[in-house]
Amino acid sequence: MELHVGDTVRYLNDVGGGKVSKILSNTMVEIIDESGFQIPVLVRELVCIQKNENSEQASDASQITQTVVTETEDIEGNDTPNFYIGFVRNTTDSKLFDVYVINDCNYYANLVVFVQKNTQCEYLQHILIEPNTKVFVQQLSYEEISDITHILVQTVLFKTKAFQALPPLSIEFVIHPVKFYKPGVFTVNDFFDEDAYVVEMPKTKISAFEQDAEMPNLEAILHEKISQDMYTHVPEVKEKEHIREIDLHIHELVDNELGLDAAAKLDIQLQTFEKELARAMSEGVEKVVFIHGVGNGVLKAKIRGILDRDYGHLLYQDASFQKYKFGATLIYIKGATRKKR
Numbered sequence: 582m583e584l585h586v587g588d589t590v591r592y593l594n595d596v597g598g599g600k601v602s603k604i605l606s607n608t609m610v611e612i613i614d615e616s617g618f619q620i621p622v623l624v625r626e627l628v629c630i631q632k633n634e635n636s637e638q639a640s641d642a643s644q645i646t647q648t649v650v651t652e653t654e655d656i657e658g659n660d661t662p663n664f665y666i667g668f669v670r671n672t673t674d675s676k677l678f679d680v681y682v683i684n685d686c687n688y689y690a691n692l693v694v695f696v697q698k699n700t701q702c703e704y705l706q707h708i709l710i711e712p713n714t715k716v717f718v719q720q721l722s723y724e725e726i727s728d729i730t731h732i733l734v735q736t737v738l739f740k741t742k743a744f745q746a747l748p749p750l751s752i753e754f755v756i757h758p759v760k761f762y763k764p765g766v767f768t769v770n771d772f773f774d775e776d777a778y779v780v781e782m783p784k785t786k787i788s789a790f791e792q793d794a795e796m797p798n799l800e801a802i803l804h805e806k807i808s809q810d811m812y813t814h815v816p817e818v819k820e821k822e823h824i825r826e827i828d829l830h831i832h833e834l835v836d837n838e839l840g841l842d843a844a845a846k847l848d849i850q851l852q853t854f855e856k857e858l859a860r861a862m863s864e865g866v867e868k869v870v871f872i873h874g875v876g877n878g879v880l881k882a883k884i885r886g887i888l889d890r891d892y893g894h895l896l897y898q899d900a901s902f903q904k905y906k907f908g909a910t911l912i913y914i915k916g917a918t919r920k921k922r
Contacts, residue, residue, distance in 0.1 A: 584610055584624055587633030593626050594673075601633075608719060621717070653712050653741070655687040656904050658824065662686050662738060662747065666754050667715065668778040670767065677722055678761065682708065682734065683715040683772050683779070685904075688744075692736035694718055696729045705732075712740075713903055715772055727758040734782065752782045765838050768830065769876040771908045824868040827857045829880065850880055855887065862914055870900045872909045884910060 584590065584601050590612060591598030599614035611621050663685040671677035684690045689712060694705040710716045721729075732754045738747050760766045760778065767776040831838050831846045834853055838846065854871060861869045873880045888897055900909035 584627070584629060585633055588629050589631035589633075590627040590629050592622075593628050598627070598630070609717065623720070653687075654903070656713055656901055659685070659713065659904065660687050662688060662690075662750060664690070664734065664736075664752060664782045665772070666732060666780050666782060667770075667772055668761070668767075669773055669775060671720060677720050678726065679720055680718045681715045681772075682710060682718055684710040685713060686738075687712045688738035688740055688747075690736045690738055692734050695733040695735075697731040697733060698728050699730065702733065723758070723761060726756060726761060729756045729758075731755055754780065754782050765832065768832055769874045770830070771872060771874060771905055774875075823866075824870065825861055825866045826870045826872065827853070828872045829853060830872065830874060847880060847883065851883055851887070854884055858892070858912070865915070867913070867915045869912045869914060870905070870909050871912070872900075872905065874908045875906065881907075881910065888912070 584604070586601050586604065588601045589598070590601060597614060599612040599620070601610050602613045602619060603611040605611055605621055608625070609621055609623055610627070611619055612627075613619055665683035665685060667681040667683055669679045669681065671679055682692065682694065690710045691708075692710065693707050695702045696705050697703075706718045708716050708718065734750075734752045734754075736750050736752070738750065766778050768778075770777050770779045772779055829850045831841070831850060834849055835841070841849075850873075857871075858869065871884060873884060885897065888895060896913045898911055899905075899907060900911040
């Protein structure tokens with residue numbers, strides 16, 4: 582079924598509906614309901630009950646509403662391109678997986694997603710993702726995933742304000758179909774309310790692009806050459822680390838979590854927390870972010886209990902909501918202390 586902007590639709594398996602306000606992709610549209618809310622909906626979940634009278638005369642290109650790119654607030658220290666693929670089990674059909682691309686950086690990403698089957702690539706979606714957000718790509722069945730060997734993403738990065746331009750990126754992610762039914766793969770995470778299989782896309786190609794993008798600084802090269810000629814050895818001064826990030830999700834701490842019950846996992850996470858906090862304090866790190874996720878809140882409560890009991894002088898708070906939601910705690914090791922009660 583082909584929908585156009587202005588068509589009146591209702592839900593196939595639910596009460597209500599609205600008017601199509603935007604064509605988001607080949608498989609998804611945005612509708613405005615009676616309350617004025619804008620809701621993204623899959624085309625196959627809608628039934629058209631009245632066509633827009635002008636839709637037949639409009640060209641295909643005019644149906645896609647122009648995306649408005651607005652200026653967003655950067656997250657400090659998050660300018661390095663970083664992307665994830667997220668798979669979430671569909672709530673209505675357990676054999677389907679909702680596929681997302683997660684843009685975890687301060688750049689807009691205009692990207693094209695392909696899948697590779699054997700030696701051939703197939704187009705999946707063309708999307709514009711805002712900084713530090715995720716976007717739905719498509720639903721795939723387990724049978725479709727089993728035929729895919731790689732997911733490829735090619736993207737152009739930009740900002741709405743002055744920025745350092747980067748060349749287009751090409752990122753490749755290997756699919757392991759067996760993992761989709763393996764215990765412990767779909768876990769609590771920082772990007773979704775439900776358990777998901779979230780994989781960081783390899784950074785090797787991104788790093789190579791960044792190196793190619795850097796123009797040689799002739800003045801710096803000349804200065805370095807003069808320094809080498811004047812001194813036989815110049816000791817390197819190591820810059821102190823401003824902020825350190827520690828991920829306490831259990832799959833980041835152990836190679837195999839099978840056989841670990843909830844109590845054992847929590848014990849490993851708390852031991853890691855205390856060890857990494859002590860190490861950060863001894864190495865002079867100014868701030869540490871511990872990523873504990875949202876989950877049922879037990880790990881977060883335990884961490885803050887330890888801080889209150891054993892580290893009463895350290896100030897802590899929720900880390901950046903835009904980046905971590907409520908899934909991380911920021912601890913100030915230097916420059917801020919709690920007042921004694």
